[in-house]
Amino acid sequence: MRLLVVAESPPTTDAVHGNGSTMITANVLPLMSSDIEIDLAYFPDRPACPDADVLDRVRSVTVLPMRPGWHGWMAQLTTRLPRATALRRPPACDVEQLWRNADAVYLHGLHTAALGRSIRKPTMIHVVDPWSQFWFERARGKNPAEAAYFRDQARRADRLEREIAGWARTTFVVNPKDAATLSARTGGRVVAVPNGVAVGASAEITADPDRVSFVGTLDYAPNVEALERLIHRVWPLVRAERPTARLTIAGRRPGDWLQQLSVPGVEVLGAVDDVGGVFASSAAAAYIGVTGRGTKNTISEAIAAGCPVVASPEAARGQAVNEHLHVATTDEAIAGSLVALLVPGARRPEPVVARPWSVAAAEYEAEIRSSASP
DSSP: OEEEEEESSOOOOOTTTOOTTHHHHHHHGGGSOTTSEEEEEEOOOSSOOOOHHHHHHOSEEEEOOOOOHHHHHHHHHHOSSOHHHHTSOOOHHHHHHHHTTOSEEEEESGGGHHHHTTOOSOEEEEEESOHHHHHHHHHTTOOHHHHHHHHHHHHHHHHHHHHHHHHOSEEEESOHHHHHHHHHHHOSOEEEOOOOOOOOOOTTOOOEEEEEEEESOTTSHHHHHHHHHIIIIIHHHHHHHOTTOEEEEEOSOOOHHHHTOOOTTEEEEESOSOHHHHHHTEEEEEEOOSOOOSOOHHHHHHHHTTOOEEEOTTTTTTOOOSTTEEEOOSHHHHHHHHHHHOOTTOOOOOOOOOOOHHHHHHHHHHHHHHHHOO
């Protein structure tokens, strides 16, 4: 079987330039069975190359041209596409050169969807999350100009998601609830494949009973929102009860506001090589945002490392609520749950055996083979 993979970003787990979407292709492609010949094409939307094991696995690599940034804004006047989708529109003849010899095509990322219109082979697309809902959520609480922009992008994404249902044999997302709602809204076949987890427990690291951690992509809007709430509203309540408590913030691309932050008990590490080590050394992790879709990878990683998590209901989507995951809604309840976990000598729950990426890759492969069948 010959599979063409077209990704909206380079498949990478790079600590600075990767994200929750790029890590899917970076982890899944190298694990696919050897009888699948993979041709990779991707858009260079960030200064990172595909991971080395991805390059070793694929048969060929094509770097697709990105349109200039101004084109995305101009396209809002002449097309119905979201802005970032409009930046990824190579000529149809170039796309045909890619898929002509493929048995099936796997598009990764909503912003590759415009290519699907012209592909004449069995095609699947991984949108990761329902972006129309994400952008509608982003509009809440914004000033009128920003809210209008996000609502417009949400409407464009909604049209694109409905169009996808007409030509994609399968649409992938990461969260089962998102799969059900997207399928009901568009009438298409939507399959949820939860992400794998690369982090495990570490017996060599002792948890610090004063430490709370937050790990994530620090310029991702839902994470910025969650951090602003954590730092400015919840953290003062925690420190009032536990003056020695410390909040460690780690992750790629911290903005200037974080790098210049001066709040008692808060440290910003930026990108780290060992995410599992941060979680293993923490008494708790906190994820309390109210926007964002899908399932938060970092909550799964914290739990796999044996670190209890306090989360908002929105951040806890797709997770089982148990001794590893404490869900709270108000600032006071969140602070109380965190303080309750900052106890010297407290028993940590047994780490959950993480879902390996090999299982996720096998599920993708089975769906791809089934969707590619006549």
